[in-house]
Each structure stands twice: as structure tokens, then as C-alpha cells.
Amino acid sequence: MELLSSLGDGFLVALTFQNIGLALLGCLLGTIMGALPGLGPSNGVAILIPLAFTLGLDATPALILLTSVYYGAMYGGRISSILLNIPGDEPAMMTCLDGYPMARKGQAGEALALSGIASFVGAFFATWGLVFLAPQLVKVALLFGPAEYFALFVLAFATLGGISSTNQAKAAFAAALGLGLAMIGVDTQTGVPRFTFGEVHLYDGIDFLVAIVGLFALSEVFIFLEHRGTDKDSSTGPKVQIGRIIPPWSMVRSCIPTMARTSVLGFIAGVLPGAGASLGSFISYSMEKRLVDRENTFGTGDPRGVAAPETGNNAAAGGALVPMLALGVPGSGTTAVLLAVLLALNITPGPLLFTNNPDVVWGLIAALFIGNVMLLVLNIPMIGLFTRVLMVPPRILMPIVAMISFVGIYGISGSTFDLVVMILFGIGGWVLRKLDVPLVPIILGTLLGNEMEVNLRRAVTIADGDYSVLFGSPLTIGLWSIAIIGFIMPMVAGKMLKRRMQLAKKTGEDTDLVD
Amino acid sequence: MKPNMIFGRAFAAAILATTIIGGPAAAFEPEATECIAPANPGGGWDFTCRQFGKVAQDIGAIPGTMQVVNLSGGGGGVAFAEVVNKRNDSNDLVVAASTATATRLAQKAYPGNTSDQVRWLGSLGADYGVIAVAADSEVETLPELLDMIKQDPRSISIGGGSAVGGWDHLKVLIAANEAGIEDVRSVKYIAFAGGGEAITQLLAGSLQAYTGDLSEAKGFVDSGDIKVIAVLAPERLEGEFSEFPTAIEQGIDAVGANWRGFYAPGGMSDEAYEYWATTIHDVYESDQWKQVMQTNGLAPLDLSGPEFQEYVDASIARIEELSREIGLIK
Numbered sequence: 001m002e003l004l005s006s007l008g009d010g011f012l013v014a015l016t017f018q019n020i021g022l023a024l025l026g027c028l029l030g031t032i033m034g035a036l037p038g039l040g041p042s043n044g045v046a047i048l049i050p051l052a053f054t055l056g057l058d059a060t061p062a063l064i065l066l067t068s069v070y071y072g073a074m075y076g077g078r079i080s081s082i083l084l085n086i087p088g089d090e091p092a093m094m095t096c097l098d099g100y101p102m103a104r105k106g107q108a109g110e111a112l113a114l115s116g117i118a119s120f121v122g123a124f125f126a127t128w129g130l131v132f133l134a135p136q137l138v139k140v141a142l143l144f145g146p147a148e149y150f151a152l153f154v155l156a157f158a159t160l161g162g163i164s165s166t167n168q169a170k171a172a173f174a175a176a177l178g179l180g181l182a183m184i185g186v187d188t189q190t191g192v193p194r195f196t197f198g199e200v201h202l203y204d205g206i207d208f209l210v211a212i213v214g215l216f217a218l219s220e221v222f223i224f225l226e227h228r229g230t231d232k233d234s235s236t237g238p239k240v241q242i243g244r245i246i247p248p249w250s251m252v253r254s255c256i257p258t259m260a261r262t263s264v265l266g267f268i269a270g271v272l273p274g275a276g277a278s279l280g281s282f283i284s285y286s287m288e289k290r291l292v293d294r295e296n297t298f299g300t301g302d303p304r305g306v307a308a309p310e311t312g313n314n315a316a317a318g319g320a321l322v323p324m325l326a327l328g329v330p331g332s333g334t335t336a337v338l339l340a341v342l343l344a345l346n347i348t349p350g351p352l353l354f355t356n357n358p359d360v361v362w363g364l365i366a367a368l369f370i371g372n373v374m375l376l377v378l379n380i381p382m383i384g385l386f387t388r389v390l391m392v393p394p395r396i397l398m399p400i401v402a403m404i405s406f407v408g409i410y411g412i413s414g415s416t417f418d419l420v421v422m423i424l425f426g427i428g429g430w431v432l433r434k435l436d437v438p439l440v441p442i443i444l445g446t447l448l449g450n451e452m453e454v455n456l457r458r459a460v461t462i463a464d465g466d467y468s469v470l471f472g473s474p475l476t477i478g479l480w481s482i483a484i485i486g487f488i489m490p491m492v493a494g495k496m497l498k499r500r501m502q503l504a505k506k507t508g509e510d511t512d513l514v515d
Numbered sequence: 516m517k518p519n520m521i522f523g524r525a526f527a528a529a530i531l532a533t534t535i536i537g538g539p540a541a542a543f544e545p546e547a548t549e550c551i552a553p554a555n556p557g558g559g560w561d562f563t564c565r566q567f568g569k570v571a572q573d574i575g576a577i578p579g580t581m582q583v584v585n586l587s588g589g590g591g592g593v594a595f596a597e598v599v600n601k602r603n604d605s606n607d608l609v610v611a612a613s614t615a616t617a618t619r620l621a622q623k624a625y626p627g628n629t630s631d632q633v634r635w636l637g638s639l640g641a642d643y644g645v646i647a648v649a650a651d652s653e654v655e656t657l658p659e660l661l662d663m664i665k666q667d668p669r670s671i672s673i674g675g676g677s678a679v680g681g682w683d684h685l686k687v688l689i690a691a692n693e694a695g696i697e698d699v700r701s702v703k704y705i706a707f708a709g710g711g712e713a714i715t716q717l718l719a720g721s722l723q724a725y726t727g728d729l730s731e732a733k734g735f736v737d738s739g740d741i742k743v744i745a746v747l748a749p750e751r752l753e754g755e756f757s758e759f760p761t762a763i764e765q766g767i768d769a770v771g772a773n774w775r776g777f778y779a780p781g782g783m784s785d786e787a788y789e790y791w792a793t794t795i796h797d798v799y800e801s802d803q804w805k806q807v808m809q810t811n812g813l814a815p816l817d818l819s820g821p822e823f824q825e826y827v828d829a830s831i832a833r834i835e836e837l838s839r840e841i842g843l844i845k
Contacts, residue, residue, distance in 0.1 A: 046556035050565065050583070145721040146705075186590070188706040191622075191680030191843055198626045200589035200596060328734045329711035336709070337556070343730075343811060344562055350734015412555070414586050415593060458705050462672045462721060 007131060010362025013060055014370055019363075022057075022065040023371045027378060030072020035080050037217045037401070039408050040089030040209060041073035041277075041317075042333035047411075049341060059345040059360050064367040066341060067321075070334050071123060071368065074277065074317045075375050078115045078310055083108060083389050086217045086401065090208055090447065091277035091313035093440055094285045096216075098298060098305030105301050108387050110247040114303055115310040116379040117252065118259055122311035123372045125263040126270065126318025130325075130365060134354075137271050138326045144272055146458035147470050151479035152272070153452035156279060158483040159286040160441055170437045178445015181206055182453070189457045201417040208447055210409055210418050214425025215432075215439050217405045222430040224398045245383050247303070255307040258288055266312030270319020270332070277332055278447050280316025281309035290486060318368070325353055325361055543786035545607040548581045550777075552611050553594030555587045560611040562811075563775050567611075567639060567795075570803045576794045591616050592625040599632045603780045606787035609636060614682050614773040617827055621834035622680060622844050633778040634788055635827045637795035637819030640808050642728040644686040644747035644771035645759070646673075649717055650740055657745035657765050660724055661694040668701035674722040676710035676731065680843045683710075686747055686771035687726045688837060690762055693769045700841050717741060728773050729756065730812035747771035752814055774816050776823065792820035 013019070026048075033044035045066050052062040077092030082099035095115060102111040129137070144152070160175055184195045185205030196202040262284035269280035288308040289298045298305045320332045328349030330336035342349050347357055354361050389397070409422050429439060456470075463469035471477055548571075550564035561583070568581030586594040594610060602608055610633075620630045648654045654663070664671050675683030684706070688699045696702065705722065707713040710731030717725045718740055725732070725741065729752075735741045745762040746752060747769050752759065762769045779791055796819045798804050807813070818826050838844045 043555070049556055053565065053569070141715060142719040145716065145719050186624075186678060188678035188708075191678050193624075200592035200626055203589035203592060203624075204587070323715075327711065327715060329715050330709070339711075340558065340562065344566070348734045348737070351738035351740055352734060414584065415588060417588075417593075454706075454708075458707075458721075461703065461705055464669050 003131060006358060006362050007366060009359070010364075010366035011369075013359055013363030014064065014366035019061055019064050019367065020370065022061055023068045023367055024374060026065045026068025027072040027075075027371055027374050030069035030074075031076035031079075031375070031378070033069065034073035034076025034078075034092070035088045036408060037080060037086050037088055037213050037405055039073075039411075040077070040334075041070050042337055043209075043412050044069050044073045045334055045337045049337070052341070053344075059342075059347055059357075060363040062341065062345060063338070063360065063364050064371075066338060067364060067368060068371040068374075070338070071314075071317060071371050072375060073334075074123070074314050075116065075119050075379060077313075078119070079112065079386050082111045082115065082306070083386065084217075084220070084397075084401065086220060087212060090212060090443070091281045091309075091316070093212065093216075093278070093443055094281045094309035094313075095306060097285065097309075097440065098300070098302050101299070101301030102303070102306060103390065107301065108390055109245040109383055110251065110303070111306050112383045112386060113245060113380060114247050114251065114255065115306050116376060116383070117247075118255065118307040118310040119314040119379075120372060120376040121259045122263050122266055122314035122316075123318055123368075123375075126267045126315040127365065127368045127372065129267050129315075130318055130321055130368075134322050134326045137322050138351075140268070141271060141323050141327065141329075143475055145473075146455045146462065147472060148475050148479065149272075149455040150452060150459055150470060151476045151483065153448050153455065155479050155483035155486065156283060156286075156444075156448055157452070158487040159283070159290065160444065167436065170435075171441050174432070174437050174439065174441035175445040178442040178447075179449040180445075181211070181442070182446045182449030188454060189461070201415065205450070206421065206446065207412070207418065208443065209412065210422050211425050211446060212443055213405045213409055214422040215429035215442065217401055218422065218426025219429030219433055219439075221398050221402045222426060223433060224394055226430075228395075245380075245387075251303050255304050258292065258304045258307050259311045261291070262288060262308045262311040263315045266315030267319040269312070270316030271322045277313045277316040277320065278444075280319070281313035282444060284312025284315075285309045287486075290489070321368075324349065325364075327351060328353070543606065543784070543790040544578065545787070545790070546578075547607055548577045548579070549584060549605075549608045550581050550611060551584050551586050551594050551598065551608065553586055553588075553591035553616075556585055558587075559613065559775070560591070561585060563611040563613070563639065563777075566807050567777075567798060570798050570801055570807065571794060573803055574797065574801045576797045590619055590624065592619065592628070595625050595628050595633070598778075598780050599628055603782040605780050606783055608783075609777040609779055609791055611775075612778050613775050614830070615677070616778075617831050618680075618682050618685065618834050621831045622838050630827065630831050632781045634781060634783055635824045636777040636779050636788070636791050637799075637823045638774045638776035638816045638826075639795065639799055639804070640811075640813035641772035641774040641816035642730050642812060643752065643814050644683075644773065645727060645729050645732050645743050646687065646690065646745045646747070646762075647714075647717070647725045647727075647732055647736070647741045647743045648723065649720075650742050652723070652742070654724070654744065656760075657690065657762055657767055658694065660744060661691060661696065661767070664691065664702055665694070665696055668703060671723045672703050672705055672721070673724045673726055674705045674707055674713035674716055675726040676707055676713055678706050679704060680838060680841070681706070682771075682773055683726045683728075685834060685837055686769075688841060689771055690745070690747070690767055690769040692837070692840075693762075693767045699837075714741065728812075729814075733812050745769075748814065756812075756814075772814075772816060775813065776818075789820070792823075795819050 033039040048069055052065055077088035078095045080086045080088040081092045081095040082103050085096050085100040087093040087096055099111050184202055186193045186203050265284050266280035269283055285308045320335045323329045324335040330339050339349055409418050459469050550568055552561040552564040554560040564583045571577045572580055619625055654660050673687055677683040684704045691699050691702050710727040713725055714735050716722050743759045746759045747762050749770050751757050799817055
């Protein structure tokens, strides 16, 4: 096993006091950065680049520090999602859907522990995937041309109905709103600015983080302000129970098939350049809902709804390292930053990286294993500490949330314009919440809409305006079929299933999955 | 920064210059140095600032550590407007720039701002453009590729990492223009989010050719996945890159350099301008910078002060003309 001996060499590189210390530091900082709204993995890594350079670190230690931050942020993002219903970063958005309801039900500790385990499982399998499959998986990335990418994003949108079970029309409206927001900025295919009104700050489009922090965090603050002093005031309500910290085995066991499926799904989503962790967590959640949510418990605090996106986004984080290491092509915003670091450290990324710099690659992969174990060990005992956040009265917590949002967003771009945009999103989010419009599809529309549009136009331009290219390969036809089935199936099968469910309940054969 | 503070600094600097050093006009000494990177950390401009700051400090060309401020947005337009409107008199400030900055200025993509509102300081090297095809492509030379485009523009899709009208696009058009393709708008260019993504699509067979910078393509050339059919440099490059033919030796008079350099606020004093131009030149000459250039695949381009100003003006004029031809500006 040549691979395993290379990996062994990697562990020799990674297991020095300095490197373990750096991994620990990176994991801690990453978890905190992930949990704070406004600081995600990509700017978390970017902020630490100067630190790595100032410390005069070599390539391997620098990468170990930065990738620990990357994995750490992937873990940390879920904390604020579950406790506050405010995603710490883009990929953690889907964790809000079931994580927050679980916390409201008094299962905050269980939700945090379960998501920690799910994150570990996703990242663990993705790292093994990186070890064994990186060279082969590169070929998968090469199967995806613009037409295939377009079909993939259509598939993502077709399963969007799975997110909000209550009102499909409102979900569709929200997604359309997100698609509209994605159009803002300079259109790369023509070089023409769209919907910018001559405002130079809008030329690069709307930053996802600004939108997320505004829509989720600020609107939460506004809702609190509105309810303050009325009978809806959450601070006068009964105290939220934290629940046990170690989830019951039955709960973990019920999530094992979910974790296994979403590890694979998330990893593949990560391998495709341009898709990344957000798509990983999103597809994992909506596919899993389609597959196992027979009783419509997703969205109301189903543990599997927490495990699916967390496994998915951590698996995607590992998957995104495949094209970065093996091709030199970033699969996500964070890997783009990591790639820039590689260049600055005198390492040429690209197909020869594994041959030319084996110590860097294998040391990095070994560090990922170490960091992942470290994160699990760090995270489980700290759950008790995290959940204390829920004990803080909202009248103290909410101003802190507002402050962190402002500082975080200003810290990224240093521009007050972004703060104004964030406030506008906050007000918009507040209005939409009043109208019961789900917020998640807005962000998904913005995140995926751009890629969907440019790939459609690339495909059609390359084919000289011939739209049939979109169905021109077996892979596109496969993706389209899944998209269509995923869109229509729930409409037909959903009703039949419900009827059968009711029958089953009557005859008392209903098995209790969770409690 | 308040105006009186700037005045105070300039005053202090003047006293310092006359009393302590007492040297000639170039004896300006900045109190605190600052470099604006008009992009997020990790981008090209960010690295220009950070690497320049590090080398300048190492060789003692600047006092203390250079502060790097990231001011992203609008493809550099946010930083440009900030410098023109709020920092116009600063003597301690330089801003990272590249051919992309010149391209956007030429295309009036910074609303209300023009190139003469700032002073161009100097360059730290250039990344020459390349045109490449997949290793198994039948195309061997640049004229062959351009002939195919001439006969049937629809048969060749060229991908690159910049938006339409951006530098990667313009490089192909410069070559096409020199080869006698009159309607450059017929050249089919597909924009990608980065050079790496475009190369992946070249390997996947979606594209027939790739246009980008040498540094982006290097990894794939080493692995034998793609073959460079032309470097858009005035003469063959040094070292490992010397095997690549230039466009000029194939009879196509096209040069496309993506330079890295700096501009300064328009109201910077002549002494300070002189100081920064000298500093940039000193950094360029240092061994540490030679190392940085080699790492990043940067080729020599040593221009500073008025020479650089002229170079930028000329390249802006050229890009403006080309952009008008393809209908990007009127």
C-alpha cells in the first residue's frame, strides 16, 4: 500500500509539537470564527494569512494552521445556527432548519453533540476520500462541462421545494427573489453592469455574508425589538431547557444511514469546482428529506435534519480540497484563498503537486485527520459552555448579536456601504418573516443563481446558440431526469404516502424513530 | 484622517527632512506607511501589497512595518474612489494596481474616475500572457489557431479567467487583430471565474484554447496537460520558460503583459513621489524580490517614476482603442 506509507510519512511531518500546537490553535480560532455571524471560513482563513507569514512558517505548518481554521469554521458555523437561528456562515444555513427547533424543544445539547458527531463523520470520510480517490476524482470533475453544471444547479433548484414544507409558493417566491439578487453586478459574459445604478460598490454583486447576516441576524434583532414589552416577549417566557449533552444512542443510531448517504453526496458536491460546501449541505438536506421524511418531521426538529447538512457540508469541505490539490482549481471560496497561500509559499499547485511536494500534501492530509479528531474532542466537552448562550437573557444577547454583525461585516470590506446593505437586508428579512416567507431559499437563490446563469450562457455560447446542447450528453440527461423526478415525485407520491401513513398510525404499527 | 493631521505630518516630515537629514529633495521620510489592496485578502493585489511591504521592510527601505488595508469592491473602483475623494493629499499611501486597473480605467468602469486623478509610481514585474491548447490538440502554432478562427470563428471557443472585456479577453483580441482578423467581435470568448477553471474546461474538451497568464498555466504545462503555443512577450523568457515561442517570432506582433505595480494619490508631494518611486525600484533590485518574482512566475518589467506614468498612459490608450473596436465603450 503505497498510499498508506505516504500517509504514514505525512503523519511523521504533522506530528511535531509545533504542528500539533498550530492545529490546535487553528481549530479553536476556526470554531470561534465559524460561530460568529459575519466571519466564515473564507475570511477566517484570509485574516490569518498575515499571521502565518509573520510567524515565518514553512509551507506545511502554514497550511496546517490554515486548513485547521477551515475545518474548524465548518464545525463552528452550526453553533449559532442551532442556538440562535443565526447561521455563522453560508454552509451552516441549512442546520438552522432543524437545529433551532430542536433547541426550542429543549434539546440544544443533543443537537450540538449530534451535529458535532455528524461533522466528524463527514470530514473523516471526506479525508479518506481525499487519500484514496483524489486522482480518480479529478476525472469526475473533467466530466462536468458548462451544460452539466447547469443541469446540476437546476437539480438543486428542483429539490428546493423540500425545504419549506408549509407553503411551496412562498418558497418559490423567495428563491426567485434570491435569483434576482444574484443578477446584481457586472455580468462576466458581456462585461456590462446590471442593476448597479452607477454605484461602484455594487459592481461585484451582493456579498452573501452581508445578505445572510442582515436577513438572519439583524431581522432576529428587529423581531425582538418589536415584541419587547408585549406578551410575545421571549424574555418573559419560560426558560429554555438545555437538555442532555450526550445524545441517546437511539438518536445517533437513527442518524447513521443519513450520515453515510450524505457523506458521499456532500463529498461529490465538494469535488466539483464552483459548487462547494453550501451546495453540499443543501443537497444533502433536501435529498435526505425526500428520502426519509415520511412523517413530515423535517423542519420541526428532526435529528436527521441536523445530521444531514452537517455531514454534508463537512464532507464537501474535504471534497473541495480534491480539485485544489490535484488540479490547482479552487472548489470554493476558501480553497481559492488557500490556493493563493500555496502560490505565495513557493509551491506550484496543479497536477504535479502530489509528485513534486509530497511532504506538503501528505503532511496536510495527516493534519486534517489530526485536526478533525481534535475538533470532535474539543467540541463535545464544550457543548455545556456553548449552551450557556441560551441562558443569557435576550435583552443582553440581542445587542451583542447586533454588535458582532456590524463589526464582522465592517471587518471584511472596511466599507460603510456594506453596513447599509446589511441593514436593508435586515429590514427586508423582518418584513418577509412577517409574511411567513422562508429566508433560506433567498440565500440559495443568490448563492447558486449566479453559477447557474453563467453556466447556461457558457454552454449556449460555446454551442453557438444551440439550446439542445443542454441535453447533449448522457450525464446531462441523467441529471435532468433526477431533477424532474425530484420535482414531480413529492407531488404524486407525497399524497399516497400520507394516506398510507395515516392508515399505519390507525393500526398502531407506527414505529417511533427518535425518542 | 483630518486635514490638519495631514498638514501636521507633512510639516513634521519637512522639519525632519531639513534638520536631521538635511539632504537633497528626495529626503522625504514617511512616518507611517500604508498600502491599500483593493481586493479581499488572498487576492493578487493583496499579495502585491504584502510581499512588497515585507521585502521593503527587510531591506530597510521603509521605516517600520507597512500597514496593509483591504478595501475591496467594484474591481478596484471602491479603493480608487476612496483615494481620490478622501486620501488625495496623503504622502504615506500607495495602492496596489495591475493591468486590470488600467483596463477598467480605459473602459470607464470606475464611474466618474479617470487615470489622471492619481500618480503612477512604478512596477514590480509582469506576468506575460500565454495562449495554450490541450496537449492532444492538433493545433501547434498560434498562426494555425488564428487561421482557424479566420475561416470559421464559430469553430473555436477560447476561455479565460477574466470577464468579457477584461485583460484575458483583450490579449486574444490583440493577437487576432495583428493576424488580420478584422471583426474581432467574432472571436468567441467564454469568461470563467478564474484561470484554473478555464484550464479545467480546456482539459474537459469544452474549449479549444485558453488565454491567461503564464503563472496560472505553469502547473499544467509542467504536467504535460496543456501546450503553450505562444507567449505574448517581446522576447523569449528566461530559464524554464525559454522553450515557449513568442507570438512575435511567429509573425504576430502581439505583446500582452499583466504588470504589477502601484499608484499614489494625485495630491502626493513631489518629494514623496520621488521617495516611493525610489523605494519601489530598490525593492525591485533586491535579491529577496528576485526570489518572489521567480516563485510567482513574474518576468522583468522595471519601470518607475515618470517612465512608468508614460507606460500606463500608453497602455490605457491602447486598451481604450481596442475596447471601442469591440463595442465595449462608445
